[in-house]
Amino acid sequence: MKEFLFVFRRSVESNDPPQSPEQLQAMMKPWQDWMGSIAAQNKLSSSGNRLTNEGKVVKPNKVITDGPYVDIKEAIGGYIIVKANTLDEATSLADGCPILQVGGTVEVRMIVPMEDNN
Amino acid sequence: MEHQQLIPHLFRTEYRKIIAVLCKMFGLEHIAIAEDIVSETFLLAAETWGLKGLPKNPTAWLYTVSKNKALDYLRRDTLFQTKIAPELNHTDEGHPETDIDLSNQNIIDSQLQMLFAICHPSISNEAQIGLALNILCGFGAEEIADAFLTSKETIYKRLTRAKEKLRSEKIKIELPPPGDIESRLETVLSTLYLLFSEGYYSASQNTVLRKDLCIEAMRLMVMLTDHPLTCTPSGYALLSLMCFHASRFEARTNQDGEIILYEDQDTSLWDKDLIAQGVDFLNRSAGGKQVTRYHLEAAIAYWHTLKEDTHEKWENILQLYNRLLQMEYSPIAALNRTYALSKANGKEEAIVEAEKLNLDANHFYHSLLANLYEDINPEKELDHLQRAWTLARNTNDKSLLAKKISSAIGRK
Structure with missing residues (x-):
């Protein structure tokens, strides 16, 4: 089994924080169902992390800019790590990812592998 | 109670208490001495109570006799004089009498410390369960063998090896230092969970024995959560989980020891008091910051105490399994998640998910698929039932599946 990183990108404008616990739960449910499905296949390696909108980008010569999204419309919203035998198999796991419903993308x-690092 | 019944009863309740106190005093490396002393005490009880009649207070009699035997042993034993006495840091010189303390408090403390000693990370899981049953629950090798469906000799060897390990690792009967309690508790909780599951899911036909295993696991859990140093939210969650499961004990088997499935159970046989206790422990488990797998499993078990099939119930169970699986994969959780999905979102969706599970060698997997295909595709239902039957190992599962196969054929 190999490991694959799923990077979730979505447009910055659509990334409004939830207003209420009910709203949060309604937002979380499709994610939980989708990740639960991957985990039920024993193919979830790490449930990763969600990222907030704030951020800085550090560039050479002490240039620091606000936000990761100055040049691009999309920002990384989070990541998970899955297990699969091939890139195709990993790609098919991304099917049904809730980010696709809001116009976002999954980069696979x-x-x-550790032993190939050098 | 006649002494013929009283002695086995006292053996079950008192043996472990005296053993814990004596082991605590002698050290785990001399566990055989403690076992000999307590066994001799019970032998003497069996011989004399029948002839002379029952003592007024049989328990006190057992304590006094074993105490005296221990003191006799200490007095004449050269090993004690040279090896143990110098190590007994809390002894008054030459007066070990004051040290055999069979008070309630010391019994509980000794048992709790013994629990941590047995659940030492260097001891294998299997051995931990055997030792816990033997030393902390007073089960003999024969009973343990019956519960594990193996031979007395195998268990005897396993126990001997495990006790040897306790000795060679020089494990002390004491609570771990406060900073280590939490991490050591993880092993203790997982061992008690295994002990409970052994009773709950064992294929042994001996339902009385299986229930005893569960009760013992719960008794030890109560001991843990009653003590301020070892009482944790995850401990309450595990105890709550045990209460919810145990509440169905009477309803889940028939007189012949055959399993009655959840949906076919007579809910009037569910133990309402245990359910109420489970809810109480579940509330207490909410104290910490951490959500453990025991919290999730207890919450799942809580929803199962509500018999009515509502969308809310199955949606909640589905979400709990989603989280549980992200925390830790297990085939049974994957199968249960898929079942919850079928109840919450319908069988068609669940079939698509089930086909992805890759558990072809698991008979529960085929039972689940058979359930999902019922009414949708009778051919596939029958095919999966037959594959489940071929894969099933124990007679309970086989006979249950055989019944389903004949009813599926009847419906065609």
Whole structure:
């Protein structure tokens, strides 16, 4: 089994924080169902993390800019790590990811195995 | 109670208490001495109570006799004089009498410390359960063998090896230092959970024995949560989980020891008091910051105490399994999640998910698929029932599946 990183990107404008616990729960449910489905196949390696909207980008020569999204419309909203035998299998796991419902994308990248790092 | 029944009863309740106190005093490396002393005491009880009649207070008699035997042993034993006495830091020189303390408090403390000693990370899980049953619950090798469906000799060897390990690892009967209690408790809780599950899910036909295993696991959990140093939210969650499961004990088997499935159970046999206690422990488990797998499993078990099939119930169970699986994968959780999905969102959706599970060698997997295909595709239902029957190992599962197969054929 190899590991693959799923990076979730979505447009910055649509990323409004939930207003109430009910709203939060309604937002979380499709994610929980989708991740629960991957976990039930024993293919979830790490449930990763969600990222907030705030951020800084550090560039050479002590240039620091606000936000990760100055040049692009989309920002990274979070990531998880899955287990799969091939890139195709990993890609098919991304099917049904709730980010796709709000116009976002999932970038699927294979993680270089530890022993190949050098 | 006649002494013929009283002695086995006292053996079950008192053996473990005296053993814990004596072991605490002698050290785990001399566990055999403690076992000999307590066994001799019970042998003497069996011999004399029948002839001379019952003592006024049989328990006190057992304590006094074992205490005297221990003191005799200490007095004449050279090993004690040279090896143990110098190590007994709390002894008055030359007066070990004051040290055999069979008070309630010391019994509980000794048992709790013994629990941590047995659930030491260097001891294998299997051995921990055996030792817990033997030393803390007073089960003999024969009973343990019956529960594990194995031979007395196998268990005897396992116990001997485990006790040897306790000795060679020089494990002390004491509570871990406060900073280590939480991490050591993880092993203790998982061992008690296994002990409970062994009783709850064992294929042994001996339902009385199986229930005893569950009761013992719960008794030890109560001991843990009653003590201020070892009482934690995750402990309450596990105890709550045990209460919810145990509440169905009477309803889940028939007179022949055959399993009655959840949906077919007579809810009037569910133990309402245990359910109420489970709810109380579940509330107390909400104290910490952490949500453990015991919290999630207890919450799932709570929803199962409500018999009525509502969307709310199954949606909640589904979400709890989603979280549980993200925390820790297990085939049974994956199957249960899929079942909850079928109840919350319908069988068609669940079939799609079930086909992804890759559990072809698991008979529960085929039982689940058979359930999902019922009414949708009778051919596939029958096919999966037959595959489940081929894969099932124990007679309970086999006979249950055989019944389903004949009823599926009847419906065609």
